[in-house]
Amino acid sequence: MININFVLFPGLTQLDLTGPYEVLVRMPGAVIRFVAKDMTPVVSDRGLILNPTTTIDNARPCDLLVVPGGPGTDATLTDPAWISFVQEQAKTAKYIFGVCTGSLLLGAAGLLIGKRATCHWQARNFLAHFGAIVDHSRMVVDGNIFTAGGVTSGIDMALKVVATLASEAVAKQIQLQIEYDPAPPFVGGTPHTSDSATVEACMLASRARILSREQSVIRAAQQLTGTGTSP
């Protein structure tokens, strides 16, 4: 049995969770739980409802802890309940897997100090506030910590996690089951491959959110280093 706990909080980006879920749940022996602060259904940043299956007070230790991201990450970074949950789970988890801005919560919990890590491209540099060595790759493995870039990179990385937890043969079978030989209709998907008009439009649209996130990251980093005021 491979116990997998997904962190589930309001305002997550649902594909950060449902992409890796579809890959990981197909691994023989996988038992997946969605861990929320309470059993209230959780609403994603765009309105999809996901149902917790357990709570942070009742969750058992796991083999793999998965932390998705999304705008709702910001509130978790300074939330003592989430910080201590991630710290506790990390003590016994064999592997930890941050998807998208979920890596920021790993950082806020102090798990990335001196570790190479990645994140959604628009939040990647924030990892440095938590002592991480920022890596601009789509997938980064450092020790037992897997971090992936934005949203869809969680699917790529989940296959790598399966290859580690089970075997490469199992990962390849899952890849074929979900017909994952991707063919995006347009060139792009990173600030280096997308055209400049697309990059500028994205940055403009998210400017306010990035500024607000920066404040959350700074407060979380102060709490981590003990220079901030605890709530």
Next chain:
Amino acid sequence: MININFVLFPGLTQLDLTGPYEVLVRMPGAVIRFVAKDMTPVVSDRGLILNPTTTIDNARPCDLLVVPGGPGTDATLTDPAWISFVQEQAKTAKYIFGVCTGSLLLGAAGLLIGKRATCHWQARNFLAHFGAIVDHSRMVVDGNIFTAGGVTSGIDMALKVVATLASEAVAKQIQLQIEYDPAPPFVGGTPHTSDSATVEACMLASRARILSREQSVIRAAQQLTGTGTSP
């Protein structure tokens, strides 16, 4: 406002829905509804719970009808409630989008007669039972009908749908927001790109399901052509 109805039935493969959802919901003006037979939460083939937002009796006409697939598709193929719902919605929908084996339901509803269409690679040839011209591409557009191959191909196709319903610029921005410049860790994902051991393992594991699906398809095709016994 762009009204998008997703068909939601028990035993669907959740990423067939949540992948395209993540792309389509980011389109300005998109209003998404999950249409089920009743308001009971729906359990995916692997256990994820999704909540209907309306029912087939109350759903309004839409601009885009999305039909995901999964093992649960089989039961829909001979279900008069689903067949007539899809037929009714198709009368006024500007576009119809079948993901994975969801294309079989489009076929059972008579929407693919003489049309080129694709499907999950393990079910693709079944489309011929419904008068479709089987196309082995990952993405096929014929008239106003978009069909995609297995599971993850729904993400690629959703970007193409956004380019059609909104604009290529919007699709490219969404691609960058979700950092979709995929990099699968292994070569594979189709029966032509995966190694033969992987293909054989997948086919062996799903043999019973494929045989059972074939029976559902044959019954559905008989109903469609009027040679079968109506339920």
